[in-house]
Amino acid sequence: MKTAYLEAPVEPALLAGFWAFSARNNVSPSVALRRVVGQALTKAGYEVDDYDAAAERSDDYEQWARRRKTLDARGTRPFVKARVSPGMKVAFQRFASACNASAPVLLQRLVQHVVQTARIDVTELDPPKPPPLRSERVTVRFALEEIEAIRPLAEAFGGVREWLVALVRSRIRPGSPQFSQREVQVLYESNRELWAIGRNVNQIAHALNLDLKQAGRLHGSSARLDELAAVKASIDTHTRKVTALCNASLDRWSSA
Numbered sequence: 001m002k003t004a005y006l007e008a009p010v011e012p013a014l015l016a017g018f019w020a021f022s023a024r025n026n027v028s029p030s031v032a033l034r035r036v037v038g039q040a041l042t043k044a045g046y047e048v049d050d051y052d053a054a055a056e057r058s059d060d061y062e063q064w065a066r067r068r069k070t071l072d073a074r075g076t077r078p079f080v081k082a083r084v085s086p087g088m089k090v091a092f093q094r095f096a097s098a099c100n101a102s103a104p105v106l107l108q109r110l111v112q113h114v115v116q117t118a119r120i121d122v123t124e125l126d127p128p129k130p131p132p133l134r135s136e137r138v139t140v141r142f143a144l145e146e147i148e149a150i151r152p153l154a155e156a157f158g159g160v161r162e163w164l165v166a167l168v169r170s171r172i173r174p175g176s177p178q179f180s181q182r183e184v185q186v187l188y189e190s191n192r193e194l195w196a197i198g199r200n201v202n203q204i205a206h207a208l209n210l211d212l213k214q215a216g217r218l219h220g221s222s223a224r225l226d227e228l229a230a231v232k233a234s235i236d237t238h239t240r241k242v243t244a245l246c247n248a249s250l251d252r253w254s255s256a
Helices: 012-024 029-044 061-074 086-098 103-117 144-157 160-172 181-215 219-254
Strands: 004-009 079-084
Touching: 004 086, 004 103, 012 029, 012 061, 012 079, 012 103, 012 181, 029 079, 029 086, 029 103, 079 086, 086 103, 103 181, 103 219, 144 160, 181 219
Parallel strands: none
Antiparallel strands: 004 079
16 A cells, blocks of 8 residues: 655644653554544544554554654654555545645644643653754854954854854745744743643633533623634644744754
């Protein structure tokens, strides 16, 4: 059978959360991802003729965990990825299109949803170690007055070398984010805090919905629920954009 894949970049903390979700279900992350996708497709009414959930592997987390030691040693790119059947990939792409999203964005949403639903606090987990940078040294010289002019510009990047690297890459990769490693870390931390706020908004909306139903005032008070949903949607949109920018920046550094 022809091989197909579904993959998406995620925050390192979210990747750690999905690994924890996989451990709870005693399956490898790739199996967990296929199951999540399969269940989402079934719930949305999409049939996948070449995928049988009953034939899916199980109880293989320990086997993957042994391999994870190697991943931890050499570093892991912040991605979720699973080999899927061609039919599942096509169905998922159609599902994503119906949701006005790309397949990677919808995959990110599903992973975030299952981690949140499982009540896994990603802030308490150790994010996976990034892969080491591959590089080749190039030496250049500047006049002293040029170096003095560069230093203020390079301060935010941690030094002249880091700034020069970002400057060159901005020329050879137009549109690629030029964040320093520190800036990426701060943005990820901001996203984690926003994600926690979004989770609280969800819980508030759920509790309010229950209260309104019990009081028989749901119909007349739907505006408040709509406001909370809009806040959550705004947070989700923002964190997805920040995640995409951070991952693009990390890809830039890791492909050096």
